[in-house]
Amino acid sequence: MIQKFKQKGYDIVDFNQFSDIYIVNTCTVTSISDKKSRMFLRKAKKINPRGIVVACGCYVQVAKDEIEKINEIDLCIGTNEKSDIVSYIEDYIKFNKKDIDISDVFKEKEYCEYGTVTYTEKTRAxxxxxxxxxxxxxxxxxxxxxxxxxxxxxxxxxxxVKDIAKNGYKEIVITGIHIASYGKDFENNYKLIDLLENLDKIDGIERIRLGSIEPLLISEEFISKLKNLKNICHHFHLSLQSGCDETLARMNRRYTTNEFRIIVKRLRELYSDCILTTDIIVGFPGETDEEFEKTYNFLKEIKFYKMHIFKYSPRKGTKAAIMENQISGDIKEKRSNLLIELSNKNEYEYQKEYIGKEVEVLFEEKEDDYYKGHTANYIMAKTKSNENLINKCCKIKIKEIEKNELKAEQ
Ligand code: SF4
Known part of the structure; x- marks a missing residue:
């Protein structure tokens, strides 16, 4: 959307600044995301009461009636309509045209937009x-x-990606809603691994990082091809969600903990420096103390580097929202704290292993006299230097851990 506005000559300013138009690209993944979207929409009108406030994206797509009740909003735009956002806003300015039909996302057959890249820092696209x-x-x-x-x-x-490389970016992050399903809608059996093989050959791209992946993607066939790729980062975010088979079944996650265990083994055998991270939902409907204990023990066994813990929040329109035995907030809080504690412990133990060792870091930013960046397996590391290290890949020797980051010897 930013690119589309820029092409039409608009200036992009920080959300907190005074502006003529405010766009909130809403997310509806949890009820907290809905709440934050509403908060930003109201905040925009406070910054400039005469500004045009636009809500677009997923929350609008699934709950237009609810979002339209927010007085501060001037215009609502659905998921598919975002590609024409500039003309919708210009029609609103010129003709006061407010009614924008939200198209049925299930009728969409193609996704072929160019220019869907988001650039973070100066090193990663x-x-x-x-x-x-x-x-x-x-x-x-x-x-x-x-x-x-x-x-x-x-x-x-x-x-x-060739253009990205020409622009000097060394790292790409492959994302999507469910990247394991990449190619499912093609007729020629071209899959994610085929795409990765082609991306691996692009000059200038030194790191290919996979966004969150469905564990079942990591089949033996996938591994046998993955091992030949030189630029794949040895960091995998495998969305587990629960470490209990009964909970997984109620979530419709389609794998068991034993299948997950095998997948982890495959990856760890392939890469000795493999780092695994995950997402876990606590307090899913019907999650008894025994079920949570199974999850806890499984997580202890797998020992992820980091875990993102989400407290289950019912989403209207989903099967889980009407399941019996919804879990109380107190229990969710308690379970969440236990897993956060485990995650912090794991993170520290993993990082400790790097003390005295050399790691290669792609430096992304300078903060408080330190150049900071990530290792290929996604551990944050920092060093001081007289030379500008931004967008450079350098080896540093780790002396200690400071604020959850590896710190180099000076
Ligand atoms: S895999 Fe499940 S959790 Fe992930 S986007 Fe699809 S439905 Fe949602």
Whole structure:
């Protein structure tokens, strides 16, 4: 959207600044995201009461009636309509045209936009390769907000990544709603691993990082091809959600803890420096103390580097929202704290292993006299230097851990 506005000559300013137009690209993944979206919409009108406040994206897509009740909003734009956002806003300014039909995301068959890259820092470009999800986990609204799986054509992605490399970016992050489903809608059996093989050959790209992946993607066939790729980062975010088979079944996650265990073994055998991170939902409907204990023990066994813990929040319209035995806030809080504690402990123990060792870091920013960046397996590290290290890949020797970051010897 930023690129589309820039092409039309608009200036982009920070959200907190006075502006003529404010756009809130809403997220509806949890009820907290809904709340934050509402908060930002109200905040925008406070900064400039005469400004045009636009709500767009997933929350609008699934709950237009609810969002339209917010007085501060001038215009609501659905997920698919975002690609024409500039003309919708200009029509509003010129003709006061407010009624914008929200199209049915399930009717969308293609996803082929060029220019869907988000650049973070000066070193990393986030490349979205598909949209939509067909998995229908019982707690999730995303398939309703994003529709069926639509994959970007490989030639389109490869062209974009070549441009990214020409612009000096060394790292790309492959993202989407469900990247394991990439290619499912193609007729020629071209899959994610085929795309990765082609991306791995692009000159100038030194790191290919995978965004969150569905564990079942890591089949033996996938591993046998992955091992030949030189630029794949040895960091995998495997969305587990629960370490208890009964809870997983109620979530409709379609794998068991034993299958997950095998997947982890495959990755750890392939890469000795493999770092695994995950997402966990606590307090899913019906999660008894015994079920939570199973999750806790499984997480202890797998020992992820980091875990993002979410307290289950019911999403209207999903199967889980009407399941029996919803869990109280207190229990969710307690379980969440236990897992956060475990995650922090794991993080420290992993980082400790690097003391006295050399790591290669791609430096992204300078903060408080330190150049900071990530290792290929996604551990934050920092060093002082008289030379400008931004966008450089350098080896540093680790002396200690400071604020959850590896700190180099000076
Ligand atoms: S895989 Fe499940 S949790 Fe992830 S987007 Fe699809 S339905 Fe939602």
């Amino acid at each position: 986030v490349v979205k390769i598909q949209d939509g999800c067909d998995r229908f986990c019982t707690y999730c609204l995303i398939p309703y907000a994003r529709g069926r799986v639509r994959s970007r054509k490989p030639e389109n992605i490869l062209k974009e």
